Amino acid sequence: MGNPAPAKPAAPAKPAAPAKPAAPAKPAAPGGAEQPGTGASVFQDFVTLINSPMGEYIIVSVIIALTVLTLLIFLLYQKEMKKREEIQEAMNMIRTFVVGIDTIHEDKDDFQILAVAQNISEEMRYFANRNDELQKEIDHLIGNLNDGWVIYARTFYFFSHEQHSWVDSQKKCEREGAKLLSFETSEEQQFVNKQVKDRKRWFWIGLFKDKGVTWTWLSGIVASLTYWNDGEPRPGNCGALTYECGSNCWIASHCGKHIRYICKKVPNDVWL
Numbered sequence: 001m002g003n004p005a006p007a008k009p010a011a012p013a014k015p016a017a018p019a020k021p022a023a024p025a026k027p028a029a030p031g032g033a034e035q036p037g038t039g040a041s042v043f044q045d046f047v048t049l050i051n052s053p054m055g056e057y058i059i060v061s062v063i064i065a066l067t068v069l070t071l072l073i074f075l076l077y078q079k080e081m082k083k084r085e086e087i088q089e090a091m092n093m094i095r096t097f098v099v100g101i102d103t104i105h106e107d108k109d110d111f112q113i114l115a116v117a118q119n120i121s122e123e124m125r126y127f128a129n130r131n132d133e134l135q136k137e138i139d140h141l142i143g144n145l146n147d148g149w150v151i152y153a154r155t156f157y158f159f160s161h162e163q164h165s166w167v168d169s170q171k172k173c174e175r176e177g178a179k180l181l182s183f184e185t186s187e188e189q190q191f192v193n194k195q196v197k198d199r200k201r202w203f204w205i206g207l208f209k210d211k212g213v214t215w216t217w218l219s220g221i222v223a224s225l226t227y228w229n230d231g232e233p234r235p236g237n238c239g240a241l242t243y244e245c246g247s248n249c250w251i252a253s254h255c256g257k258h259i260r261y262i263c264k265k266v267p268n269d270v271w272l
Contacts, residue, residue, distance in 0.1 A: 149265075152191050157181065158263040159195060159203065166238040169204045169261035170218070178265035180206030182217040189227060190247070192262065197243045204261040207239025207250070215239065226250060 091110055098116050099106050105116055149156045156178070164172060170180050182205070183189050196203055206218040215223045215233070229245045233252035240259060241249045253259070 156265045160260045163258040163260055165258060166204050166255040173263035176263055178263040179218055180204060181262040181264045182206045182219060193249050196241045200243045202259045203241045204259060205239050205241055209237040
């Protein structure tokens with residue numbers, strides 16, 4: 001056998017790295033106090049501020065502000081309570097009024113009572129307006145009576161003193177809110193006949209010969225029931241009343257003739 005190969009020499013070991021020196025410890029604060037920025041330090045600064053003149057000024061200002069704010073809140077609260085009392089008192093008055101009108105509303109809540117009161121208010125406003133219209137109509141009717149109008153069966157009649165043609169007489173009546181007289185009942189006919197006889201004058205009425213053929217009232221109604229005087233109707237296209245008659249007093253005359261006239265007016269139904 002051959003001789004064995006000689007072993008390789010071992011590699012030399014690397015030297016160990018030197019250890020890093022330890023960092024020096026920070027010195028403790030004198031007297032054992034904590035570092036600035038801690039809770040204890042902030043509190044100490046606050047106490048120092050309070051004990052200073054500026055701190056006393058701030059404290060006094062804060063106390064005054066809190067006192068004023070508290071007083072303001074109290075006053076607002078008192079005002080609000082007073083307002084609520086006034087609202088409740090008004091609500092009680094409204095409830096008493098509504099229930100006094102009809103006890104059916106006695107068990108309703110405040111909102112329902114207010115709704116009923118609103119309806120009553122609207123009704124009262126409506127009747128107030130109607131009352132104003134009524135008063136105006138009454139004043140107008142009283143004025144008519146003072147101006148010589150005569151009332152019969154809720155109807156006003158005006159027996160003129162002026163003399164005009166039939167057409168102008170109709171215009172005069174229209175200015176008064178009326179029309180030349182037209183008869184509707186025999187009783188009305190008798191009433192007017194008496195007035196005409198007492199005045200001893202002829203008077204135009206709202207009767208005319210339509211298209212020269214048919215005797216018609218201004219309303220457009222044909223005069224089917226007539227009260228012509230003896231010998232009438234004579235030539236002429238307009239109707240009038242004479243005082244020289246019995247119960248039948250109608251006469252026919254030429255429309256341009258100037259005689260007196262009778263206006264008839266039914267007042268507005270607001271007062272009837």
